[in-house]
Amino acid sequence: MPEHDVKDVRDVRDTVINYHDGTSRKAIVLDREVPYPEGKLIVSRTDTQGVITHANQAFVEMSGYTEDELIGANHYILRHPDMPSVAFAGLWETIEAGNKWHGYVKNLRKDGAYYWVKATVIPNIRNGVVVGYTSVRRKPSRSKVSESEALYKTLS
């Protein structure tokens, strides 16, 4: 068996993820990173509550969910337990104030593996009203991923 497979099996964590709205789910968490797809942007949109209304093909492929599973789901479906909740508190505070948010995010795939992104979230403003949010992710540099990993460990 190749070494990384052994590692996967050893590092399986059955984890309960608690969301801010009081719900929780049991998820498999693997120590296996899926590389960011070259040249692509991972795009999704949500309503004002963070419920997914649109996901592009790259989003579907990287998340491991089908489009049907994603549309109508809360965006926290991708939340990785290694992500500190203050990071998302900052995100919501920024976008609800009508501003653009940038950050490095570790996302949890349906299969338990993870992928790092550099995310930008902006409010969708139509006739002066915020009707939802758009998030676009790009490939992060490894140095930013390491910095974020170190930082998030101190925050969670």
Add this chain to the structure above:
Amino acid sequence: MTLNLTVSPDFAPDHISGWFIFNTWLQRQLGTGVHLELYDCFDTQRKDIKSGKFDLVYANPFDASMLVRELGFKALVRPISKPDETIIATHKDAAIQSVEDLKPGATLVTTDDPDVNRIGMIMLEPADLDASNTETLAVDSYVIVAKNVLNQDADVGFFLKDAYDELSDLIKNQMKILVSSEISVVHHTLLLSPKLQKYASTIQQRLIKMMDDEKGRSVLESMNLLGWEAMTEEETEFMIDLIDTLIDE
């Protein structure tokens, strides 16, 4: 009445005559004068657009943002199957095999095309490169970008994918592609000024039907386009929101 039309300066020079043929076609369709003015510089064109000189603009996606959100233009149509994609290429013998092999101090050769340059810079981020630790040589056309790459005057060149694809095989064979974007939802649009909105549906309908007859198809061919498809306001807003996320400030 004369409609003033301008076209983003980023199409391959071979298609200039195509846009003049389109101008004549549009004139016949609308029964009104259409005046086409071309630019070879994005900044000069942008200044003239802002001063209200144009009614109809075939705009690159970054300028479309400005036209819609600042000047109240509305997108009528987009070209079918023609997303704007960006390629970063290097000399085929260069030691680098991927973007991540580039180091601070890397030299880039680019045109002044704003969307290609922005997406190109985004594709350099995985190597921790940005405007502060790279050197950019700006040239007038993608053919000159290619020349600089072939002469190894720069580490990498940024290309609009369409322009790259139209380079001769002789040139392409001496380069290797490090990364090619696959964004697919960012594209050019044809936009109409707010003061001419009453003509919006007529112009849009004529353009959508353009590919239905032989004459229209031959004009499209000379512009290297397959046809036009309608853009709704929400599709335009969606694209502009997406572009907004790509601009760091």
